Amino acid sequence: MNARTAIITLTTDFGYSDPFVGIMKGAILCIAPDLQIIDLNHGIPAQDIRAAALNLAASVDYFPQGTIHVAVVDPGVGSERRPILIHSAGHYFVGPDNGLFSFALRDNQSTLIVHLSNEAYFLQPRSRTFHGRDIFAPVAAHLARGVPATEFGSPSKDCVSLRWPVVKRAGEFIVGEVLYIDRFGNLFTNIQERDLTGLARERIRIHFKEIKIQGLSQNYVERDKHTYIALVNSWGLVEIARYNDNAASHSGAKIGDEVRVELLTL
Amino acid sequence: MNARTAIITLTTDFGYSDPFVGIMKGAILCIAPDLQIIDLNHGIPAQDIRAAALNLAASVDYFPQGTIHVAVVDPGVGSERRPILIHSAGHYFVGPDNGLFSFALRDNQSTLIVHLSNEAYFLQPRSRTFHGRDIFAPVAAHLARGVPATEFGSPSKDCVSLRWPVVKRAGEFIVGEVLYIDRFGNLFTNIQERDLTGLARERIRIHFKEIKIQGLSQNYVERDKHTYIALVNSWGLVEIARYNDNAASHSGAKIGDEVRVELLTL
Amino acid sequence: MNARTAIITLTTDFGYSDPFVGIMKGAILCIAPDLQIIDLNHGIPAQDIRAAALNLAASVDYFPQGTIHVAVVDPGVGSERRPILIHSAGHYFVGPDNGLFSFALRDNQSTLIVHLSNEAYFLQPRSRTFHGRDIFAPVAAHLARGVPATEFGSPSKDCVSLRWPVVKRAGEFIVGEVLYIDRFGNLFTNIQERDLTGLARERIRIHFKEIKIQGLSQNYVERDKHTYIALVNSWGLVEIARYNDNAASHSGAKIGDEVRVELLTL
Numbered sequence: 001m002n003a004r005t006a007i008i009t010l011t012t013d014f015g016y017s018d019p020f021v022g023i024m025k026g027a028i029l030c031i032a033p034d035l036q037i038i039d040l041n042h043g044i045p046a047q048d049i050r051a052a053a054l055n056l057a058a059s060v061d062y063f064p065q066g067t068i069h070v071a072v073v074d075p076g077v078g079s080e081r082r083p084i085l086i087h088s089a090g091h092y093f094v095g096p097d098n099g100l101f102s103f104a105l106r107d108n109q110s111t112l113i114v115h116l117s118n119e120a121y122f123l124q125p126r127s128r129t130f131h132g133r134d135i136f137a138p139v140a141a142h143l144a145r146g147v148p149a150t151e152f153g154s155p156s157k158d159c160v161s162l163r164w165p166v167v168k169r170a171g172e173f174i175v176g177e178v179l180y181i182d183r184f185g186n187l188f189t190n191i192q193e194r195d196l197t198g199l200a201r202e203r204i205r206i207h208f209k210e211i212k213i214q215g216l217s218q219n220y221v222e223r224d225k226h227t228y229i230a231l232v233n234s235w236g237l238v239e240i241a242r243y244n245d246n247a248a249s250h251s252g253a254k255i256g257d258e259v260r261v262e263l264l265t266l
Numbered sequence: 267m268n269a270r271t272a273i274i275t276l277t278t279d280f281g282y283s284d285p286f287v288g289i290m291k292g293a294i295l296c297i298a299p300d301l302q303i304i305d306l307n308h309g310i311p312a313q314d315i316r317a318a319a320l321n322l323a324a325s326v327d328y329f330p331q332g333t334i335h336v337a338v339v340d341p342g343v344g345s346e347r348r349p350i351l352i353h354s355a356g357h358y359f360v361g362p363d364n365g366l367f368s369f370a371l372r373d374n375q376s377t378l379i380v381h382l383s384n385e386a387y388f389l390q391p392r393s394r395t396f397h398g399r400d401i402f403a404p405v406a407a408h409l410a411r412g413v414p415a416t417e418f419g420s421p422s423k424d425c426v427s428l429r430w431p432v433v434k435r436a437g438e439f440i441v442g443e444v445l446y447i448d449r450f451g452n453l454f455t456n457i458q459e460r461d462l463t464g465l466a467r468e469r470i471r472i473h474f475k476e477i478k479i480q481g482l483s484q485n486y487v488e489r490d491k492h493t494y495i496a497l498v499n500s501w502g503l504v505e506i507a508r509y510n511d512n513a514a515s516h517s518g519a520k521i522g523d524e525v526r527v528e529l530l531t532l
Numbered sequence: 533m534n535a536r537t538a539i540i541t542l543t544t545d546f547g548y549s550d551p552f553v554g555i556m557k558g559a560i561l562c563i564a565p566d567l568q569i570i571d572l573n574h575g576i577p578a579q580d581i582r583a584a585a586l587n588l589a590a591s592v593d594y595f596p597q598g599t600i601h602v603a604v605v606d607p608g609v610g611s612e613r614r615p616i617l618i619h620s621a622g623h624y625f626v627g628p629d630n631g632l633f634s635f636a637l638r639d640n641q642s643t644l645i646v647h648l649s650n651e652a653y654f655l656q657p658r659s660r661t662f663h664g665r666d667i668f669a670p671v672a673a674h675l676a677r678g679v680p681a682t683e684f685g686s687p688s689k690d691c692v693s694l695r696w697p698v699v700k701r702a703g704e705f706i707v708g709e710v711l712y713i714d715r716f717g718n719l720f721t722n723i724q725e726r727d728l729t730g731l732a733r734e735r736i737r738i739h740f741k742e743i744k745i746q747g748l749s750q751n752y753v754e755r756d757k758h759t760y761i762a763l764v765n766s767w768g769l770v771e772i773a774r775y776n777d778n779a780a781s782h783s784g785a786k787i788g789d790e791v792r793v794e795l796l797t798l
Contacts, residue, residue: 005299009288015715016282016548017575019587022541025570026594033537033568033596036299038291043283046716047776055285062399063292064299075776078751128751130766133594183281184312219344219394234396244313244341271565275554282548302565304557309549321551328665329558330565449547450578485610485660500662510579510607 006035006144007064011052011071012132013044020130024070024137027123031141040069047075049099053162054180056093057103058235065090070132070140071100078128083116083135084159087149094140096131099162117153165190174261178253179237185246189259191238199263206230207260208240209251220244272301272410273330277318277337278398279310286396290336290403293389297407306335313341315365319428320446322359323369324501331356336398336406337366344394349382349401350425353415360406362397365428383419431456440527444519445503451512455525457504465529472496473526474506475517486510538567538676539596543584543603543632544664545576552662556602556669559655563673572601579607581631585694586712588625589635590767597622602664602672603632610660615648615667616691619681626672628663631694649685697722706793710785711769717778721791723770731795738762739792740772741783752776 008028014020025037040059044052052073060069074081074096086093086101088111093101097115105111116135119126121142126134139152167176167190174195180188187208196204206213208228217229220243228247233239238261241247274294280286291303306325310318318339326335340347340362352359352367354377359367363381371377382401385392387408392400405418433442433456440461446454453474462470472479474494483495486509494513499505504527507513540560546552557569572591576584584605592601606613606628618625618633620643625633629647637643648667651658653674658666671684699708699722706727712720719740728736738745740760749761752775760779765771770793773779 007295007299009292011285011288015575017573018714019543019573019591020714022543022570022572023591023594026541026591026596026599029539029568029570030594030596033539036295036303037568037570038288038295038303040288041283041285043281046778059285059289059292062289062296064296067292076751076753079753127766129763133766182284182286219342221342221345231395234393234399246312273561273565275558277551277554302561302569304554304561304569306554307549307551309547325551325555325558328555328562330562333558448550448552485608487608487611497661500659500665512578 006032007038007067008035008140008144009038009040009059009063009067009069010042011040011044011055011069011073012042013046013048013052013073014042014132015046016042020132024072024132027133027137028141031138032144035144044073047073049073050162051180052100053103056101060091060104063091066092068092068094068140068143069101069104070136071095072132072136073100074098074131077131082156083131083139084156085114085116085139085143085149085152086159087112092140092143092149094136094143097159099160101159102161103164112149113156113159114149115153115156118151121147121152167191167195172263172265174263176238176259176261178255178257178259181248181253181255184241185248185250186233187240187247187251187253187259188233188235189238189240191259191261193232193236193238196232196238196261203264205262205264206238206240207262208253208257211240211251213240272298273304273333274301274406274410275304275306275325275329275333275335276308277306277310277321277335277339278308279312279314279318279339280308280398281312282308286398290338290398293399293403294407297404298410301410310339313339315339316428317446318366319369322367326357326370329357332358334358334360334406334409335367335370336402337361338398338402339366340364340397343397348422349397349405350422351380351382351405351409351415351418352425353378358409358415360402360409363425365426367425368427369430378415379422379425380415381419381422384417387413387418433457433461438529438531440529442504442525442527444521444523444525447514447519447521450507451514451516452499453506453513453517453519453525454499454501455504455506457525457527459498459502459504462498462504462527469530471528471530472504472506473528474519474523477506477517479506538564539570539599540567540672540676541570541572541591541595541599541601542574543572543576543587543601543605544574545578545580545584545605546574546664547578548574552664556604556664559665559669560673563670564676567676576605579605581605582694583712584632585635588633592623592636595623598624600624600626600672600675601633601636602668603627604664604668605632606630606663609663614688615663615671616688617646617648617671617675617681617684618691619644624675624681626668626675629691631692633691634693635696644681645688645691646681647685647688650683653679653684699723699727704795704797706795708770708791708793710787710789710791713780713785713787716773717780717782718765719772719779719783719785719791720765720767721770721772723791723793725764725768725770728764728770728793735796737794737796738770738772739794740785740789743772743783745772
């Protein structure tokens with residue numbers, strides 16, 4: 001890998017009021033001083049592994065092949081949970097083995113999983129509470145400089161996977177749930193565009209709490225400001241929104257709330 | 267343009283709890299892997315086009331000639347509003363045509379406005395809700411690599427402009443308003459240094475709600491901690507502040523509140 | 533210094549809702565277009581010089597030699613407080629002389645302190661309220677390009693130092709205090725690992741408000757979720773925490789609260 005154009009992305013729940021992310025960048029630059037370090041998101045809710053996994057799944061395809069994605073949402077740091085490196089479909093992933101990367105991985109015969117056990121690539125001494133700084137940042141930096149993945153430890157057969165909440169069919173209904181809420185208060189559901197394949201957009205009715213939304217909009221401005229709309233969003237998911245407004249705070253929505261799509265017969 | 271030292275700045279209302287900004291950076295780096303991507307501000311209030319326009323106006327002059335400023339505060343995404351590219355006074359602007367850039371543009375005969383219509387430079391497939399990722403990021407990256415501005419679409423005669431709230435004169439008063447409130451709670455008004463030209467700093471009295479401030483200070487520490495002060499700030503605007511304290515929360519100020527400058531006769 | 537791999541870090545209380553940090557980056561890039569600018573932390577509480585000093589002290593050792601650390605928590609901007617540049621133990625520091633760097637400096641015979649007085653390296657005209665943009669950013673950029681430290685002004689014998697709150701011994705107790713609270717609600721105390729040298733981890737009892745914690749844990753998961761734990765954290769400080777939970781909000785802790793370590797006799 002050419003360090004000069006190598007890219008490392010960082011995804012953490014470290015927030016924006018401490019120097020932890022900056023410290024990781026320093027640890028990277030000590031080893032590989034001339035690469036692109038990109039912040040994917042450090043506002044993941046504390047300890048919310050699934051939110052981080054969703055962030056990564058929505059992002060990876062928009063980065064160049066060879067990008068190294070470091071993620072640290074790591075409540076189990078210093079315990080038995082393993083540090084891992086994954087190479088899958090041209091992307092590298094470095095972080096704790098707790099499911100963080102499972103939504104971003106594609107079914108792929110050639111996925112390589114390495115248990116990070118070669119301490120020669122860790123910072124010394126290393127803490128038991130900040131592996132982002134002491135293990136993941138230096139391993140990613142050495143990887144960016146061209147150290148082969150298999151140098152960092154022993155291959156492993158599997159890694160922890162999170163369960164993707166699958167939608168259910170119940171008669172004329174597709175039953176899903178609120179999966180993610182963005183800063184605009186838009187409600188991302190687990191209902192994917194492909195779940196609606198073959199259905200006419202105007203013959204769909206979305207049910208959420210007492211809210212009923214007729215049809216799918218193309219964008220946010222199709223309806224009146226004080227109306228809920230639904231659309232297929234940029235992640236390919238059915239989303240409930242309000243134009244220039246916050247659907248989450250208006251509806252009191254929270255992650256896991258049920259959303260139903262009704263297929264209208266005319 | 268030399269991609270190695272090209273600079274793209276990003277200004278959005280995407281906040282700091284989602285991966286949207288990171289995704290845009292990935293889309294840029296897929297096309298132009300070795301440039302400087304600078305976050306100008308992603309904490310613009312949701313859908314607040316004017317706040318973003320003020321941010322850009324205060325920033326552009328401090329960046330090198332040739333910098334590409336991408337801004338995405340885009341409630342009309344996917345609707346009739348046009349995507350545009352502007353080249354003015356040595357700077358490039360890429361984003362929705364909704365007024366975002368109007369305060370940053372200088373009166374300039376040679377301003378070039380291009381309606382982004384050449385889909386060859388867009389991501390495919392493109393969404394109707396995230397043009398930051400699908401149009402503005404790739405266009406900016408191709409521009410950084412040297413594609414001429416006119417390649418991206420057809421020239422346009424004009425673009426949407428926001429109204430700058432001009433101050434009024436009323437007898438011995440200059441009447442303005444609160445234009446912007448920063449994280450310190452300092453109140454930036456629309457009264458510019460040049461509105462005070464020829465006036466002695468000590469012969470001015472600022473009126474804001476029940477607050478009266480005598481004279482303009484040079485900096486924040488000139489007065490007692492529990493006193494309001496006024497000064498000409500780093501954007502060249504009259505500002506109301508409190509030393510080591512928050513003028514906005516103390517006074518309950520909000521954008522648009524009236525501020526009057528009285529010219530004292532002795 | 534080789535500008536291509538030079539690193540400038542930025543630490544401010546400018547927050548994440550204004551363009552001030554982005555403007556500083558522009559001012560840097562106008563002078564040195566091809567270097568790494570790393571955000572250490574911009575979420576320092578407004579005007580909290582000590583929090584910034586702690587951030588820097590925890591971070592500097594993880595950056596390469598030659599890194600330039602710019603910090604701007606500067607309530608005294610434009611007043612008599614001096615702008616300074618410090619070169620100490622291979623690191624450079626640029627900012628106001630108000631104690632910001634004092635925890636990061638090592639006792640070092642060869643520390644060089646320069647009072648920034650050579651206006652040739654400042655932006656012109658310069659404001660009285662934003663020296664981050666007008667003095668510290670351009671000075672750091674010129675330094676990164678190889679201008680010798682002594683060019684920026686006259687050497688100075690000393691700089692402002694903050695007092696580190698030292699722990700006290702009282703019989704069987706080490707008496708310290710809460711020094712810093714991170715985004716997870718973990719309470720960092722001023723009790724350092726070396727204060728516990730020679731003590732068995734299991735023969736320690738931490739007292740904080742009505743909370744008693746027996747022994748030091750190795751990591752966050754050693755105990756039950758609804759229990760307070762104590763450990764030596766990644767900054768080498770005794771820390772009070774709760775697994776997957778927020779110790780600060782549960783306990784109502786604030787900076788300065790007393791923490792006592794009892795040495796148990798068996």
